Amino acid sequence: MSILASYREKEELMRKLQDELRKMEENTQLKKELTFKQEIEAVLDKHQRSVKDLAEIFGLGQEAAKTSGRGNRRTRKLKVYVHPKTGERIETRGGNQKQLKEWKAEHGSETVEGWVVEERD
Template sequence: MSIIAEYKALEAQIAEQQKRLEALKGDEKLKREIEFESKLRGLLAEYNYSLKNVIALLDPQASKGAAAPKGARKERALKTYKNPNNGEVVETKGGNHKILKAWKEQYGAETVDGWLQ
């Protein structure tokens, strides 16, 4: 793109943005929001409060954070293994199951992992 074409394109974009800005300046809803924000900020300054203080006052749980507490982990999914040789079923949430370990020793880990339902 030539530099003059780029200049004209930018000029057109600026003109469009100025039209949108003028339209917003006349919007009553925007005027009310601006008035509310300025009054709120004035009130906060008058009482020496910040937005964080107000949020903590109105919603104490929000200041603690929505994330899970440290050390908490997602619950493990229940896994079901069925031995095709004898039809025995083992349900476990971890790999530290006595029968499952014996199967892996006897048949091999890859084979037993294939029995996962």
């Protein structure tokens, strides 16, 4: 593709994006949300507070910490398996590891669990 063709393609893309922006700016829901945001920012400025302060006041920081990640669920222990014949080593926190599944299918789950050489947090 030539530079001129690329330039024209980018120009067309920019025109389309500008049209989409104009349409969005006419959207009453967007206008309401922008107004709301500006009003909240004005109140925060008036009281010399930050968005972080607002989140703390409403307890949103704690909820976000609870919902993000694993919450109250404990992390599984890391298990290290070593195949006795090949010396191949697998470190995993769960049983959904591809090679581990293959070993368990071939040798049996109890046998493979006997190959655990180390468990750690």
